[in-house]
Amino acid sequence: MEFNVKSGSPEKQRSACIVVGVFEPRRLSPAAEQLDQVSDGYISNLLRRGDLEGKAGQMLLLHNVPNILSERVLLVGCGKERELDERQYKQIISKTIANLNETGSMEAVCFLSELHVKARDTYWKVRQAVEAANSSLYTFNQLKTKKEEPRRPLRKLVFNVPSRRELNLGERAVKHGLAVAKGVSLCRDAANMPPNICTPVWLAEQAEQIAEQYDNLNIERVDRDAMAELGMNAYLAVSQGSANPPMMTLMHYRGASDDKAPIVLVGKGLTFDSGGISIKPSEAMDEMKYDMGGAAGVLGAMQSLAELQLPINVIGVLAGCENMPDGKAYRPGDVLTTMSGQTVEVLNTDAEGRLVLCDALTYVERFNPDVVVDLATLTGACVIALGAHASAVLSTHNPLAHELINAGEQSSDRAWRMPLWDEYQDMLDSPFADMTNLGGRPAGTITAACFLSRFTKKYQWAHMDIAGTAWQGGKNKGSTGRPVPLLTQFLLSRAGEVAGE
Ligand code: BES
Numbered sequence: 001m002e003f004n005v006k007s008g009s010p011e012k013q014r015s016a017c018i019v020v021g022v023f024e025p026r027r028l029s030p031a032a033e034q035l036d037q038v039s040d041g042y043i044s045n046l047l048r049r050g051d052l053e054g055k056a057g058q059m060l061l062l063h064n065v066p067n068i069l070s071e072r073v074l075l076v077g078c079g080k081e082r083e084l085d086e087r088q089y090k091q092i093i094s095k096t097i098a099n100l101n102e103t104g105s106m107e108a109v110c111f112l113s114e115l116h117v118k119a120r121d122t123y124w125k126v127r128q129a130v131e132a133a134n135s136s137l138y139t140f141n142q143l144k145t146k147k148e149e150p151r152r153p154l155r156k157l158v159f160n161v162p163s164r165r166e167l168n169l170g171e172r173a174v175k176h177g178l179a180v181a182k183g184v185s186l187c188r189d190a191a192n193m194p195p196n197i198c199t200p201v202w203l204a205e206q207a208e209q210i211a212e213q214y215d216n217l218n219i220e221r222v223d224r225d226a227m228a229e230l231g232m233n234a235y236l237a238v239s240q241g242s243a244n245p246p247m248m249t250l251m252h253y254r255g256a257s258d259d260k261a262p263i264v265l266v267g268k269g270l271t272f273d274s275g276g277i278s279i280k281p282s283e284a285m286d287e288m289k290y291d292m293g294g295a296a297g298v299l300g301a302m303q304s305l306a307e308l309q310l311p312i313n314v315i316g317v318l319a320g321c322e323n324m325p326d327g328k329a330y331r332p333g334d335v336l337t338t339m340s341g342q343t344v345e346v347l348n349t350d351a352e353g354r355l356v357l358c359d360a361l362t363y364v365e366r367f368n369p370d371v372v373v374d375l376a377t378l379t380g381a382c383v384i385a386l387g388a389h390a391s392a393v394l395s396t397h398n399p400l401a402h403e404l405i406n407a408g409e410q411s412s413d414r415a416w417r418m419p420l421w422d423e424y425q426d427m428l429d430s431p432f433a434d435m436t437n438l439g440g441r442p443a444g445t446i447t448a449a450c451f452l453s454r455f456t457k458k459y460q461w462a463h464m465d466i467a468g469t470a471w472q473g474g475k476n477k478g479s480t481g482r483p484v485p486l487l488t489q490f491l492l493s494r495a496g497e498v499a500g501e
C-alpha cells in the first residue's frame with residue numbers, strides 16, 4: 001500500500017474517493033463544509049434528512065456529488081467533536097480503511113488527518129493513520145488454500161494536512177509509519193506462524209532473509225553445540241525435551257561507528273511452551289505458539305530499524321527454544337548451573353522463559369552494551385495485572401524505565417511500570433541452590449523479573465513482560481505486532497529523531 005501527504009482543498013481533488021468527517025449531531029468538519037458549499041448544500045441536505053448522525057464509526061458513501069471532481073465522497077462519523085481522542089481516532093481510521101477496501105475505491109484522499117485530536121499533532125495523526133491502515137488490512141492467509149481477496153483493494157491513500165508548512169512533518173510521519181508498519185506485519189507473520197513451522201531454526205532463517213536486504217544487518221547463530229561450549233545450561237535444559245533444537249539468533253545492525261556501545265534487545269523465543277513436565281492444561285494450549293512474541297517483536301523492530309537506517313548500533317537477540325515433556329526433558333527438582341555460574345533449582349518446568357533468558361542475558365555481556373532491554377511473554381500473572389492494554393516495565397534503572405514508558409505513550413503502544421524492589425527477591429530462596437525458578441503465586445511478574453535481575457548486574461537493563469499485549473485471543477485471535485511500535489519509538493528517540501523535528 002502506498003501513502004502520500006498533500007495539502008489542498010477537498011473539492012479540487014480528483015480521486016476515487018474523498019474522505020471527510022461529520023461530528024455528532026450532524027455537524028460538518030471543515031473539509032465536509034467545503035464540499036457542502038460547492039455542492040450547494042448536497043451534504044447538509046442528506047444529514048437533515050437523517051441519513052447520518054455522526055456517531056463514531058458511522059459511514060455513508062456518496063456517489064456523484066454535484067460539482068466535485070472525485071467519484072465518491074465517504075462521510076465518516078467522528079462522534080462528538082470535543083471527545084475525539086486518540087483511541088477513537090485510530091478506530092475511525094481503521095473502519096474507514098476497511099470500508100474503502102470493500103467498496104471499490106482503489107485510492108482515496110483522506111481529510112480525517114486534519115481533525116483535532118486531543119494532545120496530538122499532525123505528525124502523530126498521519127503516522128498513526130499509516131499504522132492503523134496497515135493493521136486493518138493485515139491478513140494471515142498463507143496457510144489457507146482459498147484466499148479471499150477484495151476484487152478492488154485499496155492501493156493508495158493520501159492524507160491531507162492543514163497547511164503546506166506541515167508537508168514535511170507529514171512526509172516524515174509517513175516514512176516512520178511505514179517502517180513501523182513493516183516491522184509490525186513481520187512480527188505478526190512470525191508470531192501467527194504455527195509451531196510446527198515456526199521453530200527456533202525457522203526464526204533464524206527469517207532473520208537471515210531480512211539481513212539479506214540490508215548491507216549493515218548481519219546474522220550470527222549460536223546453536224546447541226556452541227551453547228554447550230559456553231555453559232548455557234539453563235537454556236539447554238529447557239530445550240532438552242524437544243526434538244527441535246534450540247537456536248539463538250543474533251542480528252547485528254551497524255548504523256554508527258564500531259566504538260559506539262550497542263543497544264541490545266533480547267526476545268524470549270519459545271516457539272511452543274507446553275509447560276514441559278509441569279505440563280499446562282490443554283485448554284487454549286495452542287496459544288503457547290505465541291510464546292515467541294518477544295523474539296517476534298525484536299525481529300520486527302530490527303526490520304523497522306533497518307528500514308529507517310538509524311545512526312545507532314543495535315543487536316537483536318532471538319532466544320529460540322521449545323519446551324516439551326519427554327523422557328529426556330528437564331524436571332522439577334533439577335539443579336542447573338547457568339552460564340553466569342549461579343545455580344538454579346527448578347521447581348516448575350513451566351517457568352522456562354527466565355531460564356532461557358538468563359543465559360541469553362549473560363551471553364550479551366560480551367558486547368559491553370549501552371543498555372539491554374528484554375521482551376518476553378513471561379508470566380500469566382502479567383495478564384491478570386494489566387490485561388491486554390499495557391505491557392509491564394520492570395527496571396532498576398529509572399531513566400531507562402521512563403524512556404520505555406514514554407516511547408509507549410508516543411507510539412500508542414503503552415507500558416506501565418511495576419516495582420522491582422529488593423524485598424521481593426527473598427521469594428526466590430532455595431534450600432538446594434542459589435535460587436529457585438519459581439517465586440510463588442503472589443507478584444508473579446515481579447519475582448520473574450527479580451530472577452532476571454540477578455543476571456543483568458553488568459549493564460543498564462529493563463525487562464518488559466508482554467504476555468497480555470503480544471497477542472489477542474477469542475474470535476479475532478492473532479498476534480498484535482506489539483511491542484514493535486514501542487521499540488521502534490525507543491530506537492528513534494535514542495537516535496535523536498524527535499517526532500516534530
Ligand atoms: N509463557 C508462559 C506465560 C504466559 C502464560 C503468557 C499465559 C501468556 C499467557 C510462561 O512460560 C509460564 O508458563 N509462566 C508461568 C510461570 C509460573 C509457573 C511461575 C505462569 O505464568 O503461570
Ligand code: MN
Binds near residue numbers: 351352
Ligand atoms: Mn511456561
Ligand code: ZN
Binds near residue numbers: 352377
Ligand atoms: Zn513460556
